[in-house]
Amino acid sequence: MSERRMTWKEIQKKIHEKYDDKILKWFEHNENRIYVDIDPSDWIEFGRFLFNEFPTRFIIASAVDTPRGGIDILYHFDFLNLPQVFSVRVFVKKPELEIESMAPYIKGTEWIEREMNELFGIQFKNHPNMKHLILPDDWPEGNYPLRRDQ
Amino acid sequence: MSEIIPIGPYHPLQEEPEFFRLHVEGEHVTKLDIEIGYNHRGIEKLAESKSWDQVVFLVERICGICSTSHPAASVCAMEDLGGIEAPERAQYIRTIVAELERIHSHLLWLGLAGHFIGYNTVWMWAWKYRESVCDILDKMTGNRQSYAMFKVGGVRRDVLDEDIPWFKKELDGLKPVLDMFKGAVIDDPVIHARTKGVGVLTKQQAIDYCVVGPTARPSGVPIDVRKDDPYFAYDWVDWDIVVLEEGDVFAKAVCRVLEMYESVKIIEQCFDKMTPGVIDLHVKELPPGEGIGRAEAPRGEVYHYCRSDGSNFPARYKVRAPSYVNIFSNEVACVGEKVADAALVLAAVDPCYCCTERLIVVDHDKNEERVLKANDLLRLSHERTKEVRKELGV
Numbered sequence: 234m235s236e237r238r239m240t241w242k243e244i245q246k247k248i249h250e251k252y253d254d255k256i257l258k259w260f261e262h263n264e265n266r267i268y269v270d271i272d273p274s275d276w277i278e279f280g281r282f283l284f285n286e287f288p289t290r291f292i293i294a295s296a297v298d299t300p301r302g303g304i305d306i307l308y309h310f311d312f313l314n315l316p317q318v319f320s321v322r323v324f325v326k327k328p329e330l331e332i333e334s335m336a337p338y339i340k341g342t343e344w345i346e347r348e349m350n351e352l353f354g355i356q357f358k359n360h361p362n363m364k365h366l367i368l369p370d371d372w373p374e375g376n377y378p379l380r381r382d383q
Numbered sequence: 384m385s386e387i388i389p390i391g392p393y394h395p396l397q398e399e400p401e402f403f404r405l406h407v408e409g410e411h412v413t414k415l416d417i418e419i420g421y422n423h424r425g426i427e428k429l430a431e432s433k434s435w436d437q438v439v440f441l442v443e444r445i446c447g448i449c450s451t452s453h454p455a456a457s458v459c460a461m462e463d464l465g466g467i468e469a470p471e472r473a474q475y476i477r478t479i480v481a482e483l484e485r486i487h488s489h490l491l492w493l494g495l496a497g498h499f500i501g502y503n504t505v506w507m508w509a510w511k512y513r514e515s516v517c518d519i520l521d522k523m524t525g526n527r528q529s530y531a532m533f534k535v536g537g538v539r540r541d542v543l544d545e546d547i548p549w550f551k552k553e554l555d556g557l558k559p560v561l562d563m564f565k566g567a568v569i570d571d572p573v574i575h576a577r578t579k580g581v582g583v584l585t586k587q588q589a590i591d592y593c594v595v596g597p598t599a600r601p602s603g604v605p606i607d608v609r610k611d612d613p614y615f616a617y618d619w620v621d622w623d624i625v626v627l628e629e630g631d632v633f634a635k636a637v638c639r640v641l642e643m644y645e646s647v648k649i650i651e652q653c654f655d656k657m658t659p660g661v662i663d664l665h666v667k668e669l670p671p672g673e674g675i676g677r678a679e680a681p682r683g684e685v686y687h688y689c690r691s692d693g694s695n696f697p698a699r700y701k702v703r704a705p706s707y708v709n710i711f712s713n714e715v716a717c718v719g720e721k722v723a724d725a726a727l728v729l730a731a732v733d734p735c736y737c738c739t740e741r742l743i744v745v746d747h748d749k750n751e752e753r754v755l756k757a758n759d760l761l762r763l764s765h766e767r768t769k770e771v772r773k774e775l776g777v
Binding site: 341369 | 418420423425427428463466590591592593604605606610611613672673674675677684686688690698699703707708
């Protein structure tokens with residue numbers, strides 16, 4: 234367990250160096266809660282960079298239906314022994330609600346993407362195992378419990 | 384001969400009904416399908432129609448065993464949203480309640496694991512001594528379970544100074560009990576034979592599946608929210624995080640036993656360091672924005688995310704319980720194990736025993752189906768223990 238961990242400053246610097254032009258917004262709610270906005274087309278590359286470059290753990294993703302004509306997906310990460318929670322926000326537009334799946338690259342995202350698919354109707358392209366997770370199989374199609382426009 | 388064995392999901396014995404479909408080649412598991420959602424209660428949706436104060440009560444109903452870890456993450460999220468810092472005394476009281484809960488939850492798991500292996504004495508003892516922890520919680524909070532202690536900006540009840548000597552005495556009484564369980568788990572050759580090298584989750588798998596708590600730490604992933612992102616009073620007391628390397632069922636059991644010692648250490652320090660003071664800030668409203676709260680439940684990190692539009696109700700409330708990620712890791716931990724061991728592996732992440740409630744063996748070759756009940760699974764496991772005993776000559 235002697236491997237040296239990166240500090241938050243080093244991680245921050247590295248993210249800025251590599252992806253500064255792709256980060257649409259960097260917001261620090263406080264020193265331990267960081268939110269960054271990313272375009273859906275950059276998400277896979279950025280997410281893989283986060284997961285592979287640092288000792289990172291994917292915590293969970295939260296989808297939020299917004300009045301802005303789309304759904305916010307927040308992918309929450311932490312850096313193992315650091316207090317920072319790093320939330321990557323991607324905005325997927327209605328009515329397509331399409332985004333590339335992260336599950337082929339980060340195994341831990343498989344279930345939550347299935348959940349967001351059935352609760353919000355977000356389509357995850359190239360998901361390896363897309364079927365219902367918590368809703369019954371005979372749940373009426375096109376009926377999404379956590380959507381606000383239904 | 385390839386068989387498929389479905390396990391579950393009826394009659395939840397602990398929490399969270401799940402359904403496991405074991406693909407079996409002879410005696411060994413080759414693949415595992417997991418289905419959850421049999422007891423989906425729509426709590427995230429329900430939370431959107433509750434006031435912030437009520438949400439804390441609502442999330443307390445998510446789990447009956449670790450009933451305080453969800454309110455803990457919940458108040459952390461709301462305090463993060465509002466930039467609120469609860470008073471020092473309240474933080475100590477919160478820590479004491481959370482750690483007492485960890486002890487009773489781990490004792491409960493230990494008892495059930497003992498029962499499953501065929502050590503009913505361990506089961507009875509673990510649950511007997513769990514009572515004294517519940518008694519402390521009862522006296523402190525008024526409830527044995529679902530304590531309703533936490534609120535945004537503080538706690539609901541103060542700890543009375545005249546009660547503290549009794550709490551400490553009860554805690555002292557727990558120490559020899561923990562020694563006994565440590566001995567029972569670490570020194571017993573049969574438990575070694577049944578659990579060592581069984582259901583191994585490697586470090587890489589633990590990282591890939593993003594597991595948490597006593598499923599990650601025994602696999603050599605040193606994560607614990609109490610240390611990494613200290614909340615409540617965890618930063619003000621001295622304690623160690625338990626990390627093991629093997630990743631098998633034995634390591635998971637040892638991790639839980641050793642964690643109970645740390646919990647006792649934390650509680651004692653909290654009682655000693657607590658000074659008189661206010662326990663509640665009487666927070667009236669929360670601003671618009673986002674909040675994230677994390678708490679280390681007995682089973683791992685509980686994660687809450689909330690979004691507020693400035694009204695009295697959350698615009699969105701997201702809950703991630705530790706079993707959500709831990710159960711998924713069974714997909715790899717179970718493969719290669721014997722059927723008699725598989726149920727033990729499934730239980731080692733401390734999800735629930737309801738999964739062992741019903742079992743159907745589908746024999747594709749003969750095109751017939753036989754249904755086995757919970758008792759049959761227990762019998763399989765007990766027979767395996769007997770075999771091991773015979774082999775070891777004990």
